Amino acid sequence: MFKRSDESLISKALDGDERAWQQLVSRYQSVLYYYSLRLMGDPDDARDLLQDVLMVLCRNLAQFRGDSSFKTWLFGIANYRAMDMLRKRKPVTDIDDIPEAVDLDTQSHEQQLSQAQTERLVKQHLTKLPPEQRLVVELRFYQQFTFDEIAVQLAVSSNTVKSRFYAALDKLKTQLEVHDVRQSANF
Amino acid sequence: MSDNQQIFDAWLAGKISDSECRAALQNDAEWLSRLHMALTIKQLAAAPQFDPVPEINTSQMFQQQWGRKKTAFTWWPQLSVGMSALALIVSLSPLQLQSHDGALTLRWSGNNEQQIQQQVTSMLASYKTEQQEYLQQTLQLQQQQQSAQLVLLKDYLTENEQKARRTDMLELVEYLNQQRQSDWQYWQDNAQPKQASLDYSPDYRGKRTN
Numbered sequence: 001m002f003k004r005s006d007e008s009l010i011s012k013a014l015d016g017d018e019r020a021w022q023q024l025v026s027r028y029q030s031v032l033y034y035y036s037l038r039l040m041g042d043p044d045d046a047r048d049l050l051q052d053v054l055m056v057l058c059r060n061l062a063q064f065r066g067d068s069s070f071k072t073w074l075f076g077i078a079n080y081r082a083m084d085m086l087r088k089r090k091p092v093t094d095i096d097d098i099p100e101a102v103d104l105d106t107q108s109h110e111q112q113l114s115q116a117q118t119e120r121l122v123k124q125h126l127t128k129l130p131p132e133q134r135l136v137v138e139l140r141f142y143q144q145f146t147f148d149e150i151a152v153q154l155a156v157s158s159n160t161v162k163s164r165f166y167a168a169l170d171k172l173k174t175q176l177e178v179h180d181v182r183q184s185a186n187f
Numbered sequence: 188m189s190d191n192q193q194i195f196d197a198w199l200a201g202k203i204s205d206s207e208c209r210a211a212l213q214n215d216a217e218w219l220s221r222l223h224m225a226l227t228i229k230q231l232a233a234a235p236q237f238d239p240v241p242e243i244n245t246s247q248m249f250q251q252q253w254g255r256k257k258t259a260f261t262w263w264p265q266l267s268v269g270m271s272a273l274a275l276i277v278s279l280s281p282l283q284l285q286s287h288d289g290a291l292t293l294r295w296s297g298n299n300e301q302q303i304q305q306q307v308t309s310m311l312a313s314y315k316t317e318q319q320e321y322l323q324q325t326l327q328l329q330q331q332q333q334s335a336q337l338v339l340l341k342d343y344l345t346e347n348e349q350k351a352r353r354t355d356m357l358e359l360v361e362y363l364n365q366q367r368q369s370d371w372q373y374w375q376d377n378a379q380p381k382q383a384s385l386d387y388s389p390d391y392r393g394k395r396t397n
Binding site: 013014016018021022025029030033034037043047050051054055058059061118119122123126137140141142146166169170172173 | 199200217220221224225227228229230231232236238240241243245246248249250252253254
């Protein structure tokens, strides 16, 4: 089946074609929701952010000029709204309150267990990063944007993006080490 | 930018593999730990998510913002495409519209080879006549040009001949005059003194008085 481009769908939506709008939304809704969920760490907040982003998107659809890809432009909006919400919100919940996301029943080997444990910890500690650093990690790894694209979205220099990214990695490492020390002390 | 950062960036850009990057950063604990952390996050990002995506009433959003506009049915592109297709069919098919003796005839004729042959023959004949006329005209023109050139040549030769003859006559007259002048001079120098001596000699004088 012939797949319409984002630009074509936007053009049709601007002419009042609701089906084109729905098609455009369905293309990015789940990506945006998981992005929101990872950043906000809470399904309700993620839903609010998703709704907010879609509303801003709908209102500003005519502003899309095609200077960058639609996804880059859309995530520019999402980043702005997410940062706004994250700054307004109180500090994150305690790590222990976050449920374990990985199902370990099917994993038998010790190495896999250790790896899964590390991943769970990293996932938990990601939510404790400062919003700017968390956003860069999200955009680089989950959305696979380049540093230059992220710089455009966040309206900062590419070097700033990189330094936030490396700082995030260092901070995660430190947090994991602290966690290990605490675990050892408990034993 | 340090070498190790460049290596790490190359890995991020997918230019080198995990193992190559790990080997290259083996001696730098800081960058190696960053690589390990990045690998873990990358693995996390690759895992699919199955959380249900909430339903959002995007239809209402759209109606509020853009719903005032009705989808305008743009008929002219379809009409344009339709007319183009029709024109293509008509031009490719043996459909013929002919006007003859005030009557308009629409024909679907596939076997008109004889007619085509006749047309070809008639066009060839017409072409032949045209060529003959052209050749005749060219020949006439050539002849006219030739005769005009001959007249010019005759005039030139006649004029030249006359000039030469006049020049010859003038030269002859001049020559004769020169001869006469020369004779007169000779007579003056030689014959005249002798005549005078004879006229005044005594013998001759007596005869003359008688």
